[in-house]
Amino acid sequence: MQETTKLLQSYLHGKRLSNAIGSYLDYYQSLSCKKAIVRHLPPALMIEPTNICNLKCPLCPSGNGTLKRSRGMMSFSVFKNIVDQIANQIGMLILWNQGEPYLNPEFNRMVRYAADKMLYTMTSTNASLSMDHEKIVKSGLDKIIISMDGISEETYNNYRINGNYSLVLKNMERLVATRERLRSKTPYIVWQFIIMRHNESEITQVKQMARDIGVDKLDFKTVQIYRPEDIKFLPTDHKLSRYSFSENNFELRTRLLNRCRRIWTQPVINWDGEFSICCYDKDVSFKIGNINDESMDQLWHSHKLMKIRNTILKERASIEICRNCGEGIVQKIKV
Secondary structure (H helix, E strand, C coil), rough: CCHHHHHHCCCCCCHHHHHHHHHHHHHHHHHHHHHCCCCCCEEEEEECCCCCCCCCCCCCCHHHEEEEEEEEECCCHHHHHHHHCCCCCCCCEEECCCCCCCCCCCCCHHHHHHHHCCEEEEEECCCCCCCCHHHHHHCCCCCEEEEEECHHHHHHHHCCCCCCHHHHHHHHHHHHHHHHHHHCCCEEEEEEEEECCHHCCCCCHHHHHHHHHHHEEEEEECCCCCCHHHHHHCCCCHCCCCEEECCCCCEEECCCCCCHHHHHHHCCCCCCCECCCCCCCCCCCCCEECCCCCHHHHHHCHHHHHHHHHHHHHHHHHHHHHHHHCCCCCCCCCC
């Protein structure tokens, strides 16, 4: 409830609430008439602090080396430019994409700048690195997701290659303790547990462990795969997967509809300013433009992006990245 209240409060500034309502009305009107209508900016924006990661997770394009675009870190000046443009109309910043946000030495400063603009800020981290817990709490960050997919070193290291299980656990415990010591209500701390074949037996135990540590929430998430050889990561219990699968084939369990809420409500600006239509366009295969050359308003209402929206409304399956997309798929599950 506290998290929801904080999020709602962030939309009570400037034109954020009317813009959010308007953007959803645009979306549903577009679905109704099968033609893209966009009169408002999105209510949320994903910003990539970096696409560099310290881990080598086998299903992650950044970690496994299949990410094709150049690697780097967003400068504070680029981040400031984005925030200054959107602060009056957009209420939420999702501060991750590919890569580990806390590798960017300016990250806490970025969060503080956005928090001072009364923006709701959230990030996701592998927490397998040195972290200044007091700086994180004092940055004003509203929500932090810590990814740890195992309750033992053995199961954790099965997927989080190069990760340090003991360090992640210590960072989670110390962040909870630091927030309590500073008597802060934020950040809201979420332990994210991606369910895979090697850890599905730990579900009951991880619930108790999360209670003992004192995190605010434990999220169970289904794993995304890309190739038949990745099927080995899918849980044996099909109810814990977003796919129907056999030994050599897999497909999404949900029928692909000609709609996509993300492309109306949550675009991405990558570390170098390049605009992505969504977080599934990992290599920016759709070239829209760059925030360093055009305004957010110009990029969001561009002819290129409108053309993609109209394609999605008519034949979403014709777009390759959409065929393995989590939009409309139950990703977080209750077990």
